[in-house]
Amino acid sequence: MIALNERFAGKVAVVTGAASGIGQAIAKRLLMEGAKVVGSDQNPIAGLGEHFVGIKGDVTTEASAEELIATAVDRFGTVDAAFNVAGGSRPGYIVDLAESDWDFTVDLCLKSVFLGMKHQARQMMRQGAGAIVNIASLNARVPMHAGSAYVAAKAGVELLSRNGALEFAEFGIRVNAILPGLVQTNLTRRHFDNPDALAAFEQRIPMGRPAQPEEIAAPALYLASDDASYVNGASLLVDGAWAVSGYPDMRPFRGPMGWNQRTQA
Ligand SMILES: NC(=O)c1ccc[n+]([C@@H]2O[C@H](COP(=O)([O-])OP(=O)(O)OC[C@H]3O[C@@H](n4cnc5c(N)ncnc54)[C@H](O)[C@@H]3O)[C@@H](O)[C@H]2O)c1
DSSP states (O other), rough: OOGGGGGTHHHHHESSSSSSHHHHHHHHHHHHOEEEEEEEEESSSOOTTTTTEEEETTTHHHHHHHHHHHHHHHSSSSSOEEOOOOOOOOOOOOOOOOOHHHHHHIIIIIIHHHHHHHHHHHHHHHTEEEEEEEOOOOOGHHHHOHHHHHHHHHHHHHHHHHHHHHHHGGGGEEEEEEEEEBBBBBBGGGHTTTTHHHHHHHHHHHTTTTTTTTTHHHHHHHHHHHTTOOOOOOOOEESGGGGGGOOOGGGGGGHHHHHOOOOOO
C-alpha cells in the first residue's frame, strides 16, 4: 500500500490556473504527495518550493499549451498528470451578450481545455501513459442567469473530456472531469462578499456550505492517481449534494402529507 504522501512520488504534473483557487490547491496537494509540478497562469504564481516551476501563459493560445509541456519535459522529463483548471467568464444575458464576451468565455473555459489536452496527450502518447483531469462545473448541468456562455462552455468541457477518454484510452491515457459546485475562490468572491447572496447559495446546498479549494483538489488528485486506474471518461460531481436538491423541500408540509417526524437524529 502506498502512503498518501507518496502517491505522486516520481511523477510530473502540469496545472493551469495555478496562481489561485482550485489550481493552486491542486498544485500544493501534488507537491505534498511527492510530485514535481509545472504550473501556469496569466498572473504571477507564488513560489511553491524547489519541486515547482511556475510559468506565465495564456491558456487560450496554443503556444502556451505547448510551452507548458515543453517546460515540464525539459525540467523534469515527463508529463504523467495534467490538470486543466484555468477558467472564468464575462457574464451577460443572451439578449445583451456581446459576441466578443461570448468568445472570451468560451475560449477561456473550453478552447483552453482542447488546446491543453491536445499537447498533453501528444506527450503522454509518447510515454504510453498519463492521466488528464479537466475542471468543468456543476453549471455543465445547471443553467444560471446571465451564464449562457459559461454553462455552454462547461457542458462542452464535460463532453470534450469524454471524447478525450475515447480517443486516448488505447494509449494508456485516462481523461476525467470534475464538476464542482460553489467553491470559495477569487472567482466567486462577489458571492461571499454579499451575505444575502451567500445565504441564497447555502439554502440551495444540502450540506449547507460551500467547498474550500482543497476539497476539489483531493478528488482531482484521486482521478489522476493510480487509485483511479480504471476510471476513464467519468464526471465526478463535487457539489455538497447540490445536484440532488432540485425537488421542492416538502419537510414543512410533512404533517399534512401524512408522514411522521424522523425517529432518529
Ligand atoms: N469557484 C467555483 O465556485 C467554481 C465552481 C465550478 C467550477 N469552477 C472552475 O474552477 C476553475 C478554477 O476556478 P477558481 O474558482 O479556482 O478561480 P480563480 O479565479 O481563483 O482561479 C482561476 C485562475 O485562472 C487564471 N486564468 C484566468 N484566465 C487565464 C488565462 N487566459 N490564461 C491563464 N490563466 C488564466 C486566473 O489568473 C486564476 O489564477 C475554473 O475553470 C472555474 O470555472 C469554479
